[in-house]
Structure formats: C-alpha cells, structure tokens
Amino acid sequence: MTQNVQVNGSYWLQTAPGGAPRPALGEDLAVDVAVIGAGVAGLSTAWELARAGRSVAVLEAGRVAAGVTGYTSAKLTVQHTLVYDKLRRTRGPEGARLYARSQSEAIERAAGIVAELGIDCEWETRDAYTYVRDPGRVDEVRAEAAAAKEAGLPASFVTETGLPFPVAGAVKVTGQAQFHPLKYLRALAADLEAHGGRIFEDTTVQGLDEGEPCRVRTAAGATVTARDVVVATHYPIFDRALLFARLSPRRELVVAGTVETDRDVDGMYITPEENTRSVRTAPLDDAGRRLLLVTGEHFTPGTGDTRERFATLAAWADEHFPGVERTHAWATQDIDPTDTVAMAGPLHPGAHHTYVATGFGGWGLSGGIMAGRLLTAQITGEECAWSGLYDPRRLRTAVREAPALLKTQAEVARHFVGDRLRPTPPVEALPPGEGAVVRAGGDRLAVYRDEEGTLHAVSARCTHLGCLVDFNAAERAWECPCHGSRFDTDGKVIEGPATKPLEQRDI
Numbered sequence: 130m131t132q133n134v135q136v137n138g139s140y141w142l143q144t145a146p147g148g149a150p151r152p153a154l155g156e157d158l159a160v161d162v163a164v165i166g167a168g169v170a171g172l173s174t175a176w177e178l179a180r181a182g183r184s185v186a187v188l189e190a191g192r193v194a195a196g197v198t199g200y201t202s203a204k205l206t207v208q209h210t211l212v213y214d215k216l217r218r219t220r221g222p223e224g225a226r227l228y229a230r231s232q233s234e235a236i237e238r239a240a241g242i243v244a245e246l247g248i249d250c251e252w253e254t255r256d257a258y259t260y261v262r263d264p265g266r267v268d269e270v271r272a273e274a275a276a277a278k279e280a281g282l283p284a285s286f287v288t289e290t291g292l293p294f295p296v297a298g299a300v301k302v303t304g305q306a307q308f309h310p311l312k313y314l315r316a317l318a319a320d321l322e323a324h325g326g327r328i329f330e331d332t333t334v335q336g337l338d339e340g341e342p343c344r345v346r347t348a349a350g351a352t353v354t355a356r357d358v359v360v361a362t363h364y365p366i367f368d369r370a371l372l373f374a375r376l377s378p379r380r381e382l383v384v385a386g387t388v389e390t391d392r393d394v395d396g397m398y399i400t401p402e403e404n405t406r407s408v409r410t411a412p413l414d415d416a417g418r419r420l421l422l423v424t425g426e427h428f429t430p431g432t433g434d435t436r437e438r439f440a441t442l443a444a445w446a447d448e449h450f451p452g453v454e455r456t457h458a459w460a461t462q463d464i465d466p467t468d469t470v471a472m473a474g475p476l477h478p479g480a481h482h483t484y485v486a487t488g489f490g491g492w493g494l495s496g497g498i499m500a501g502r503l504l505t506a507q508i509t510g511e512e513c514a515w516s517g518l519y520d521p522r523r524l525r526t527a528v529r530e531a532p533a534l535l536k537t538q539a540e541v542a543r544h545f546v547g548d549r550l551r552p553t554p555p556v557e558a559l560p561p562g563e564g565a566v567v568r569a570g571g572d573r574l575a576v577y578r579d580e581e582g583t584l585h586a587v588s589a590r591c592t593h594l595g596c597l598v599d600f601n602a603a604e605r606a607w608e609c610p611c612h613g614s615r616f617d618t619d620g621k622v623i624e625g626p627a628t629k630p631l632e633q634r635d636i
Contacts, residue, residue: 134439136603139459140385140411140420142199145311147192154329154351160184162508163345163355165334168198169314169494170473170486171361173501176317179326181509186353187326188345190333190362194314196624197363200461201494202383202407202424204397205239206305207232208257208284209492211269211401213276215469222279224518228470229280231515232492235499236306243313246320250312251412257397258290260299266402267298274300291395292408294449307397307409310494335628337367339476339483348628357508360476360485361500363493364464364613364626372472372521373594373626376488378613379463381405381427382435384443386455387413388421406445421446421453430462431610435603460604462613462624463491472521473500474507484508485521556584556636564600564607564618573597574634575607577618587620587631598631607631 164175167189175185190196207229216225243252261270270286277284283303290299318328336346337358345353365372388410397409407424423446426438439458446453466472466488473496476483484504489496499519506513517523556567556576564577566589573589575598587607589597596611606623607616615624620631 134384134436134443134455134458134603136439136458136460138457139200140457141201141203141309141311142195143457145309145315147195147315150192151328151330153331153349154186154188154347154353155349157352157354158186158327159354160186160327161355162186162357162359163188163343163353164359164361165345165366166196166361166363167193167318167328167330168196168361168363169194169310169497170363170489170500171359172314172317172321173498174359174361174486174504175326175501176321177501177505178508179321179324181505183508185321185326186355187321187328188332188334188347188353189328189330190622190625190628192330193318193328194311197462198314198493198497199311200383200459201310202409202422202461203310203411203494204257204305204307204407204409205236205494206257206302206397206492207236207282207495208259208277208300208302208305209490210259210399211273211300212469213280213282214269214272217276217279219469220518225276225280227515227518229277229282231499231503231518232495233282235495235502238502239308239313239498240306242317243308246316248313248316250316251309253307253412255305255307255395255397255409257302257305258287258299258399260290260292260296260398260400261402262295262297262400263402264297270298270300277302290398291393292398292449293392293394305397307411309411333622333628334366337483339480341482343482357482357484359504360483360487361497362625363462363487364624365485365487366626366628367476372485372487373612375467375472376612377465377467378430379427379465379491380430380460380608380613381424381463381491382439382442382460383422383424383458384439384446384455385420385422385457386446386453387418388450388453390417390419392450393419394421403445420456421450423450424461427463429610430613430615431599431601431608435460435601439603462615463493464488464613465490468523471496471500471519473503473519474516474521476521478522487521559584562605563602564605566597566599569634569636572634574636575600575620575631576636577605579618584636585618586634586636587616588634590631591627592629592631593625593627
C-alpha cells in the first residue's frame with residue numbers, strides 16, 4: 130500500500146450489483162407500517178414485520194443498502210471494543226448480560242436467515258479480539274474479559290493473536306462472524322418483496338404527522354398512511370426526544386488490499402489505541418487471495434484534513450502489512466450515543482405508534498438486526514427482554530453520563546459559533562479539485578472549483594440546523610460538523626439528518 134491514497138469507493142458496493150433501480154413513490158399509499166430508511170436496521174425491521182404478517186412500505190432516499198450500511202467494515206460480533214466492563218458499572222451486571230444476549234441473538238438470527246434463504250454472502254465464523262499494545266492498559270483489558278465472561282460470552286484474556294506484531298493483551302471472544310453485508314441485505318430485500326413488502330427508492334421523507342393513523346410526507350408530495358412508523362435513517366431525521374443532544378457523528382476511514390492466504394490474520398481485531406485500528410480479511414477470489422481491511426483514524430465530519438488521515442492510515446497498514454497492494458479506500462460514518470447503548474424503541478415519551486433505531490456506535494450490523502427484532506416485538510405487542518435497555522426515552526443514564534452529553538453539546542456550540550468567525554480564503558486562490566467556505570457580503574458560501582476550473586457555489590449553511598459545512602477534500606463532499614449531514618459539491622444530500630439540499634448561490 131502506498132501513501133498516495135485515492136478514494137475509490139466501497140468494496141461491498143462494487144461487488145454486489147444492486148440490479149434495476151426500484152421506483153420512487155409517486156402516489157399516496159396505505160400500509161400497516163412505514164419504515165424510513167433501507168439500511169440494515171430498516172430492512173431488518175421491515176423483513177421481520179412482513180414475516181409477522183404486517184403490510185410494509187420501505188421509503189429510501191437513495192438506493193437499498195447503499196448509504197451508511199454500504200460502507201461498513203462488515204464485522205458481525207458481540208465484542209464491541211471495551212463495552213462490557215463499562216456496562217457492568219453503569220447498567221449493572223444484568224444490563225451487561227442483556228446487552229450480550231441481545232447482540233448474540235442478533236448474530237444467530239442472521240445466521241438462521243442466511244441458511245433459510247440460502248444466501249451466498251461469504252459467511253465465515255471468526256474469533257473477535259480487542260487488543261492493546263500498551264502494557265499500562267492490560268488491567269483494563271483483563272477487566273473487560275472478566276466482564277464479558279460474566280455477561281455470558283465465550284470470552285478470555287489472551288496474549289497471543291494472529292496479528293503480525295506483539296500485543297500486551299487482548300480480549301478474545303470465540304464464534305463471531307463476518308460476511309458480505311450487501312449480498313446479505315439485497316437478498317433480504319428481495320425476500321421482503323416476495324412476502325408482499327414494498328420498497329421505494331429515490332424517495333426522500335420530509336414530514337411526519339403522528340396521529341392515528343400516522344402520515345408520512347415525501348419531498349415529491351406523496352403521503353403514506355400507516356398505523357406505525359419506524360425511523361431508521363441512521364441519524365434520525367426527526368428529533369422529538371432530545372435525540373440530537375445525545376448523539377454525535379463519527380467518520381472513520383478504510384483502506385483495503387490483496388493479501389495471500391498464508392498472511393491471513395485469522396480473526397477480527399480492534400484496538401482503542403492509535404485513534405482506533407481495526408483489522409480483518411475477507412474472501413476475495415478463487416486463487417486463494419483475501420482482502421485485507423484496515424480501518425481507523427476516526428474524526429468528526431467536517432473537521433481537519435481527511436487526505437492526511439488517509440495517508441496516516443495507509444502508512445500504518447504499509448508498516449504492519451508490507452507489500453500489500455491497495456485496491457480500495459473509502460470512509461464510513463457512525464453515530465455514537467452519549468450513554469454507550471444504542472437507541473431502539475418509541476421515538477419520544479408521548480409516542481404510541483412511532484419508533485426509532487439509531488446510535489449504534491460503529492456496531493450497526495448486529496445492532497440493526499437486533500433493532501429489527503426489538504421493534505417488531507413492540508409493534509406486534511410481544512415481550513422483549515431488552516426493550517428497557519435500548520429505550521430511547523431513557524434519561525437516567527443520560528444524566529449519569531452527563532459529561533459526555535455536555536461535551537457533545539459544547540462541540541456543537543463551538544462549531545455553530547466559532548466556524549462563523551474563521552477567516553475565509555479568496556475565491557481566486559481556490560485550485561481545481563478543491564473547495565472552501567468563503568465570505569460573500571454577509572453570507573457564507575461553500576465554493577468548489579472543478580477540474581475544468583468551473584466554480585460551483587451553494588450556501589454554506591447546513592439545511593438541518595444551520596451549522597456551517599466544511600470541505601472534505603479526499604471525498605469531495607461538504608460535511609456538517611454538528612450532526613454529520615453530508616452533501617456533494619452541488620449541494621445534493623449524500624447523508625442526513627438533512628433532507629434538503631444546500632441552496633444554490635451565484636458567485
């Protein structure tokens with residue numbers, strides 16, 4: 130791998146053809162349940178509901194599983210870095226056990242679906258490791274291994290791994306899984322439609338009326354009437370329970386390349402050190418080669434030099450896996466809750482028929498499958514042992530972990546005010562392929578100069594809540610540091626919570 134990193138797209142999206150586009154919703158529709166978002170959480174929920182006998186419509190602003198889910202690192206594991214010791218302290222031993230059980234059953238559910246539908250998605254059983262190289266953190270890892278084992282997981286503390294460098298200690302959890310997420314989810318979507326579910330692509334939702342029935346309004350003017358509505362848009366597009374104050378966006382980079390089978394690391398690895406490093410391999414071709422995936426360098430969208438971060442990650446991969454030829458580079462986005470646990474359940478304290486799934490903190494595959502089962506149980510009136518653990522209406526744990534919440538809000542306030550005080554460069558100094566926020570009169574414009582020299586100008590005010598965007602030069606996108614909305618160089622929404630494009634401007 131070299132350090133001249135060309136961002137060229139997700140391996141998963143490039144190797145799982147999406148087929149013909151599905152139509153946009155062009156007329157009013159009535160169903161039992163409307164699911165907003167066709168990522169892993171939305172599709173899993175819709176599939177479970179259809180199997181439970183409900184009529185379902187999935188409304189997706191882009192294409193099925195082509196948003197955040199299409200850029201995942203694709204690990205399906207209950208081992209979420211160093212989470213169980215923290216849960217044992219903040220939620221008690223029972224909370225840690227419920228978390229472990231809910232995530233374990235999600236993986237079992239996925240394995241069952243793969244077998245039932247005969248999905249060819251490169252499913253592999255692998256052990257998962259959280260490691261540290263700093264001897265000063267070994268006690269932390271030992272405590273995590275003990276907490277994970279107490280929570281009912283097949284966990285142990287080890288000092289030997291399949292990595293090509295020594296570690297000071299690691300938590301090992303056996304029997305986890307990895308797969309090709311797009312092949313899995315596109316098969317799930319096809320089976321959903323075979324059971325009467327309907328999926329509409331290129332259908333942006335902009336309004337929600339919570340009545341009996343609920344009404345969902347699309348940007349094109351269509352209305353979906355439904356008894357229940359599930360908001361599964363990664364970052365919620367509606368905030369009716371102070372969710373925005375309790376969620377923070379995090380972007381993370383991926384570099385990938387080919388490796389011979391005898392250099393396989395034989396497991397899935399992650400460390401909280403070095404600004405996070407995650408390593409695993411995936412099947413690649415009949416010649417026995419595998420795809421090495423290295424993930425890390427997390428940061429808040431719209432901050433810092435992403436090209437430099439890609440170079441740092443590529444250099445780390447090159448140092449530890451010399452000679453690997455890089456084939457792909459992309460970035461993914463995660464949403465972290467301020468109190469550790471994802472949110473899946475009623476949208477707000479007064480909600481009777483609206484639900485949300487969000488805040489998976491980098492573990493959206495097992496979390497999304499878990500949320501699909503949990504929300505289906507709530508909508509169909511069944512019991513779910515971990516409903517309380519994931520309830521978005523919880524405030525006690527948010528107060529208990531108030532420093533994280535306050536830090537999140539301080540960062541939002543700092544960007545909202547401070548970014549407006551930054552000096553701006555002259556437009557004339559902008560080279561081809563670059564973008565910058567510039568001042569024009571009393572307004573701030575997001576200006577991009579394309580390779581032919583043409584300027585593209587849009588308002589720099591994010592259409593979500595008005596923070597100023599900044600330019601990600603590696604991916605050529607405008608990003609909002611407050612809540613993670615992303616836009617292309619012409620202002621079109623790439624990723625929410627924004628649902629409207631940046632306004633066009635003349636320059």
